[in-house]
Amino acid sequence: MGRQRTAQASVAVELIYNNIASLPHPDHGAMRLVYFGHTSEGQKKLTRGVAEAIVMLLESNGQHIVNGLTEAAALLQANGYAVKAPASEGSMEGSGTPTEAPTLIEAAS
Numbered sequence: 001m002g003r004q005r006t007a008q009a010s011v012a013v014e015l016i017y018n019n020i021a022s023l024p025h026p027d028h029g030a031m032r033l034v035y036f037g038h039t040s041e042g043q044k045k046l047t048r049g050v051a052e053a054i055v056m057l058l059e060s061n062g063q064h065i066v067n068g069l070t071e072a073a074a075l076l077q078a079n080g081y082a083v084k085a086p087a088s089e090g091s092m093e094g095s096g097t098p099t100e101a102p103t104l105i106e107a108a109s
Contacts, residue, residue, distance in 0.1 A: 008065045008071070009055050009059065009065055011065075012055045012058075012065045013048070013051045013052050013055050014051075016050075016051035016054055016055065017047055017048050017051040020033060020036045020047060020050065020051060021033055021034075021036040021037040021047075022037070036050070
């Protein structure tokens, strides 16, 4: 491939490459794309190219690929957002109510 991928993009390419022949869907079950299920060397090369193209399409249109919440939080902070970490799971705040999910607050300019 002509451009260098980040580690996150490489993981995304592998995930797509390994699952594109049978994509899980919550409402429709496994969506089988028979074309990508063949195992010849030529087909494997084409399947990897399609996986790379999907990741490049997402990245070139502003979609950021991150691994886990830590990287997502760092990306948001780098783009001017304050990230509030939740209290430990199941803890109670002073009001006696369960801790709310993490919130994203746009940083003041």
